[in-house]
Amino acid sequence: xxxxxxxxxxxxxxxxxxxxxxxxxxxxxxxxxxxxxxxxxxxxxxxxxxxxxxxxxxxxxxxxxxxxxxxxxxxxxxxxxxxxxxxxxxxxxxxxxxxxxxxxxxxxxxxxxxxxxxxxxxxxxxxxxxxxxxxxxxxxxxxxxxxxxxxxxxxxxxxxxxxxxxxxxxxxxxxxxxxxxxxxxxxxxxxxxxxxxxxxxxxxxxxxxxxxxxxxxxxxxxxxxxxxxxxxxxxxxxxxxxxxxxxxxxxxxxxxxxxxxxxxxxxxxxxxxxxxxxxxxxxxxxxxxxxxxxxxxxxxxxxxxxxxxxxxxxxxxxxxxxxxxxxxxxxxxxxxxxx
Amino acid sequence: xxxxxxxxxxxxxxxxxxxxxxxxxxxxxxxxxxxxxxxxxxxxxxxxxxxxxxxxxxxxxxxxxxxxxxxxxxxxxxxxxxxxxxxxxxxxxxxxxxxxxxxxxxxxxxxxxxxxxxxxxxxxxxxxxxxxxxxxxxxxxxxxxxxxxxxxxxxxxxxxxxxxxxxxxxxxxxxxxxxxxxxxxxxxxxxxxxxxxxxxxxxxxxxxxxxxxxxxxxxxxxxxxxxxxxxxxxxxxxxxxxxxxxxxxxxxxxxxxxxxxxxxxxxxxxxxxxxxxxx
Numbered sequence: 278x279x280x281x282x283x284x285x286x287x288x289x290x291x292x293x294x295x296x297x298x299x300x301x302x303x304x305x306x307x308x309x310x311x312x313x314x315x316x317x318x319x320x321x322x323x324x325x326x327x328x329x330x331x332x333x334x335x336x337x338x339x340x341x342x343x344x345x346x347x348x349x350x351x352x353x354x355x356x357x358x359x360x361x362x363x364x365x366x367x368x369x370x371x372x373x374x375x376x377x378x379x380x381x382x383x384x385x386x387x388x389x390x391x392x393x394x395x396x397x398x399x400x401x402x403x404x405x406x407x408x409x410x411x412x413x414x415x416x417x418x419x420x421x422x423x424x425x426x427x428x429x430x431x432x433x434x435x436x437x438x439x440x441x442x443x444x445x446x447x448x449x450x451x452x453x454x455x456x457x458x459x460x461x462x463x464x465x466x467x468x469x470x471x472x473x474x475x476x477x478x479x480x481x482x483x484x485x486x487x488x489x490x491x492x493x494x495x496x497x498x499x500x501x502x503x504x505x506x507x508x509x510x511x512x513x514x515x516x517x518x519x520x521x522x523x524x525x526x527x528x529x530x531x532x533x534x535x536x537x538x539x540x541x542x543x544x545x546x547x548x549x550x551x552x553x554x555x556x557x558x559x560x561x562x563x564x565x566x567x568x569x570x571x572x573x574x575x576x577x578x579x580x581x582x583x584x585x586x587x588x589x590x591x592x593x594x595x596x597x598x599x600x601x602x603x604x605x606x607x608x609x610x611x612x613x614x615x616x
Numbered sequence: 617x618x619x620x621x622x623x624x625x626x627x628x629x630x631x632x633x634x635x636x637x638x639x640x641x642x643x644x645x646x647x648x649x650x651x652x653x654x655x656x657x658x659x660x661x662x663x664x665x666x667x668x669x670x671x672x673x674x675x676x677x678x679x680x681x682x683x684x685x686x687x688x689x690x691x692x693x694x695x696x697x698x699x700x701x702x703x704x705x706x707x708x709x710x711x712x713x714x715x716x717x718x719x720x721x722x723x724x725x726x727x728x729x730x731x732x733x734x735x736x737x738x739x740x741x742x743x744x745x746x747x748x749x750x751x752x753x754x755x756x757x758x759x760x761x762x763x764x765x766x767x768x769x770x771x772x773x774x775x776x777x778x779x780x781x782x783x784x785x786x787x788x789x790x791x792x793x794x795x796x797x798x799x800x801x802x803x804x805x806x807x808x809x810x811x812x813x814x815x816x817x818x819x820x821x822x823x824x825x826x827x828x829x830x831x832x833x834x835x836x837x838x839x840x841x842x843x844x845x846x847x848x849x850x851x852x853x854x855x856x857x858x859x860x861x862x863x864x865x866x867x868x869x870x871x872x873x874x875x876x877x878x879x880x881x882x883x884x885x886x887x888x889x890x891x892x893x894x895x
Binding site for chain 2: 339340341342344366370432437438477478479480491492493603604607608609611612614615616
């Protein structure tokens, strides 16, 4: 109920223009290690170029939070770090500004990464991560192995949030990548049902890491960025790029953002290959600018979803499909896993 | 009303106004969305009753809340009963122990339970190590784990409420019962229990109302496998943007709690509890 009360306060009090000065850009991301990393990769270079301070707020730009801000005309964020799906959904609802492509250079990002209400700031993947100590001599190498309890006994983890979950299940069930969408939900549930007793569902990246550290699971469907952090801690934790599920994250601009058009200068600056490689090295978030590949070492490419050898078996997640179906599907999924 | 009473009543006006303007009105504004979003009318409420998934969420919530309430009451009564019978020095220490969890965040407590209950956790390691069980038990990421976490959260509240009630019972009544030849068991069931009804009633009501709205504990200890109303509402608010359904469900929750309180206030035990201390 606190969320509701918060919304209520926001609705009851309509302060004047938001407190952010137009001399700064306020970026909202998901917090944790990303606070410092965004400042280093995006904030510092932008300040050097424009003299404008970049403030990173780690509150988490959930679509509900953006909607509450815009509805109450109390917008404090200039750029939000959400998924490409969120950008489409928020655009449809009229809660975000269209990206101004007279300021933002569309050609800086790869094919299909620039949309009306969002432009890709980085890419990441859901991958099959595993604990090499626990899986025996042969490592799991496909989603098929995720379902093979005989060869790989033990618990697995999947995410409570729907994007990229059923795709893995359907790949294991033999659906061809090019025939993935629209998802055959009933088929996916049927395949997943027998595995439910062996599953623990994570809801935050930190939790997905903890399940591996605690030895609770032998493998899982987790973000490659988190698998990368795990591997840095302990090389026993690793992942396969085979059948990885590729996501585009995106900048969106809430309607009536305090810094106005200036935010697009920031967005444009964040597409700089140097900035993007910095973020890759700090977090594993992959560049959306193809030119960044030329700046990468082999070590960098090993954690980059869009590096040619990693992308070749990858399945691009359809933002349009989720924009149309996510709410319905998310509720169905929560209902299914809690039976 | 004497003029002093009027003056005393006026002291409550600022707080009441503040609550009304900053809390009640905004919440009503938000709850009104359930009639206007996405279209005007009662559509959201009709959907609540037609949606099988919401029915399951409500059933889970009621079941988990009921089990939590019964377990909390039984265990808290035992602790409160012991507190009443302790020498004062021991009681001070015991009360301190009861209060400690109060000062620890609900999030930390949920994660602490995971550490204890998980597959390779403290409890399972001890059980497997001692040979009591051959396979680790499934103690968390299910309803059992959620109930453990919720009972642990609610017990300090229940203990304080019951202790306040039990310590008001006149011990001379107990002595009278004993001198009339009643056995300890009889004394408990015929004297202690009836006299502690007000405390039990108010503690029970308090826990039920609290449990219905639990969010963090079921989300963490249930890990997706135990979906309760508060989490369902939170998902609809922050990720699926179905504010109409979310606010309709919140309104229903508020109504149910209101009805529970109204019903409870009709019972003599609760009325006595709220008028406690006026001997």
